[in-house]
Amino acid sequence: MRRETRHAGVFTRRALLLMGGQVAVLGALAAKLYQVQVVEGARYTTMANENRISARMIAPPRGRILDRFGVPLAANRVNWRALLIAEQTNDVQATLDNFARIVPLADHERARLDREVHRHRRFIPVMVREFLTWDDMAAIEVNAPDLPGILVDVGTSRIYPFGEQFAHIIGYVAPPSEADVAEDPLLALPGIRIGRAGIESTQDQVLRGRAGAVQLEVNAVGRVIRELDRQEGLQGDEVGLAIDSGLQQAVLNRLAEESASAVVLDCRNGEVLAMVSNPSFDPSLFNSGVSQAQWVEWTKDRRTPLINKATAGLYAPGSTFKMAVALAGLESHAITPTERFSCPGHLDIGDTRFHCWRVGGHGSLDLRGGLKNSCDVYFYEVARRTGIDRIAAMANRLGMGTQLAIDLPEARNGLIPTREWRMGHGHAWNIGDTIVSGIGQGYIQVTPLQLATYAARLASGRALEPHLTRRIGNSLQPGARPETWPSLGLSERSLHIMREGMWAVVNEPGGTAPLARLPNGVQMAGKTGSAQVRRVSRELREHGHFNSAKLPWEYRPHALFVAFAPYDAPRYALAVVVEHGNAGAAAAAPVARDLMMSTLSRDPAGRNEPPGGPVAGGSILGATASSGTASSGALAGGTVADGPTAGGAVAGGAVGGAVSGRSVFGGPAAGGPAPGRTLTAQDAVPARPVP
């Protein structure tokens, strides 16, 4: 009994001790629980939310691109897609078989689907087919019971209603590259596209818009449980271009099958009303992927459909350059307008003879006559007196061989050679180089856009820059107002002589471009040009058998024309380059005439004025002239520099091959002096009320 009491006593003490220990341990756990749940609760709550909430961005719809009248040039279209969620069907293959009975699936599509279904987790949607038609959609909806796991989803894709007509201006969009995504993670969003060329590229930031966000609750393996919050993205701004889509189409129709480019500018503010590089390509093919065959076809075509020849095609300006030469001479007082030079058909410098295009010569000519007849010898003399560096400075000032502020990527600068540039290439400048530069040959290379800018600057006297973007969202860009653009700082008298000469080229009997005369009474001023792509040998010329029209296509000279109209109140300027068109007067002048007719009849710049605003050429007729009247009589501009042999000491060998899109010299020309910044009374454009 005593043992029992003792047992009980020891046991009681020790049991109580253990109970105390147990309570203490559980108390410690409770304290720890308090620490985890209350003290550090906020931190763990954050971590739990990070676990469960997955924020995803939604790609915003891309902004539209419109022409100046609001016609959409790039828009978005609803893209109906069929998706497959493997876990929602018991038999993926049966579902796909049923689907294929409604929308046929090719074998390679089935193979791709099998791959993707196996690669992804079973709850991740796999794209079965994009760009479903409305009928397909309806059929899928009707047959939904037979298509477990098929889900129809709506996205957007970019469309270009005019297809290839605006390809070079608008550019195209494509999925972002990995480098793009590294720069801006937003671009990783599914379905987002990035502008790859044209306005799509230069205005990409504007068009892109702001991404929306959706907060999703996801579980441990990433399956979306439900949507917690959704903020729709903000569509990118609309970009309104200065382009008139109707005029663009008219230009395209006129150029037809030629490998040619044309630019029409509003010569008061530099707005690009039409810019055509023919032939073109279908930009929407880049959205879905270009086939190998298509790619080969494009790259093998010698008319270079992928290159925007208007901004990246480099051509010797030929005789169209003569106004720049003359202006350089006048402004530097190397010549006077009335001084007469005699043209015997050639000019001998040292032992080299430089020919005029007219065998036998023009006789005695003043500046106006030199321009009207496009006399080569006259301008050989002007160039000789003025010197290359002044000519180059003037050319740069007028927009050639220099960087223009055009809002397109990959516009080329061309080249106006200077002594310094030639020295940089390890050669001394020869007087012969100056002589051929006087007629826009030699090393000189310009783009059609630069030629149009040149014509617009001559017409307006303003240092305007060609530009496409007229409106972003609802705000008119400052460049749309003519007074934004400063004067070139050239004397009105000199400019007037240039305009008069250009008027005579088209409108006076004996001018080189009678084919460019407008049939509606409006007077157009212009200048022809032909740019050789191949040297003419002495033998051919001396034997009198030279006829460039008989050359193979790719060796024929390019035909050029620059113009503005109306002569007395310039409103539109244009440049046309017909590749291998042979002669500017025959091939380019009629095109220029028809384009100007279309421009004047549409009058896009005038129509855009608010009601009551003056309209230039109000009496312009709607009809465009027939181009069937072209006579082959006037062979103008076929300037030939007859050099001894290639690499000869004198200038003869300097006629460079200038084929579109491929430049011999990559470097920019020496920059000319900055255009004058002061607005003077010599403003070429008669004062016009601007709203």
Add this chain to the structure above:
Amino acid sequence: MTNDRRLLRQTSFDLTTKVLRISWLYVLLLCALAAVGYTALYSAAGGSPEPFAARHVIRFATGLVIMVGVALVDIRFIARLAWPAYVVALGLLAAVLEIGHVGKGAQRWLDLGGLQLQPSELMKIALVLALAAWFHRASWERIGNPLFLIPPVIAVLLPVGLILKEPNLGTALITALVGAAVFFAAGVRWWKFLLVALPVPFAAKFAYEHLHDYQRARIDTFLNPESDPLGAGYNIIQSQIALGSGGMWGKGFLQGTQGHLDFLPEKQTDFIFTMIGEEFGLVGALAVMGLLCLIVLGGMLIALRCRHQFGRLVALGIAFNFFMYVFVNIAMVMGAIPVGGVPLPLVSHGGSAMITVMLGFGILMSVHVHRDVEFGEMPDRR
């Protein structure tokens, strides 16, 4: 002395008396705990009685029947079965090493026609019974004799060794500690515990170097869970996030994001307490801990009220075993001790553990029912 109620011993009771002597309050506590389990499992299944909660009820009901049945068995009969039970359990432990199924690293079970039996669970009860039977007849002086302690020490070490070999470090440690608790309550001298405890740090170091990689990983991730957030530390981190984000009042029933979105692993078994903490907050978790504490202390009170040494030691051992379950599980989900695959009894989903635990509570209740029976020392075998 004759007035002392404790001396008024009876040799046997009729069935009605026995049923009345069952502590129905204690049974109510167990039912409350099972109800907590039902609620948590209902939530763990995403708001459905299937597949966990409904089976939980059936198992608990079965367990309750077993418990009451065992409670009515005379404690003296149970004492006679102590050593045979121990031998059987030891045999099962040995068998499980040979033919047992291995799951999740180390937990071994025998498949007895659909019922998965973990012999280690059974062993702990059998060990408590065997040790209680051994010390029941021992005098204070005898307990002081080191030689007398050798057989029970061997009785502890044999199963501990076998469980270690499974290998299941957590259960082995619990088994050893439960044994030690019975030794302690029986009156083994303090200094002997110190003597055993002193070399433990060195043994631990030695053991760590001979542990399996996964066991070592558990200890490593315990010391620094963030070192491997997607691997071994993932469970602990997600469990802590779930508890912590529950805050004071919890996210609400069925609203636990960690549990319902599957960030919480094994939420219906080992991490059921985390589910409760996430959905019902600190308040709910402390309430459940309070209930668990009442059950532990209730068991200890049954031990204290018993008037024979065998009953006292058995009750204490079973209560302590339950306490160890609770402690290891809750400390584990909070990241306070290495993860050890120990369920929360009567709350976690799992059949074998439920039946074993209820068997233990049946024996505990038998002690309570037979607390006053005339149960002298066992015949001295010497």
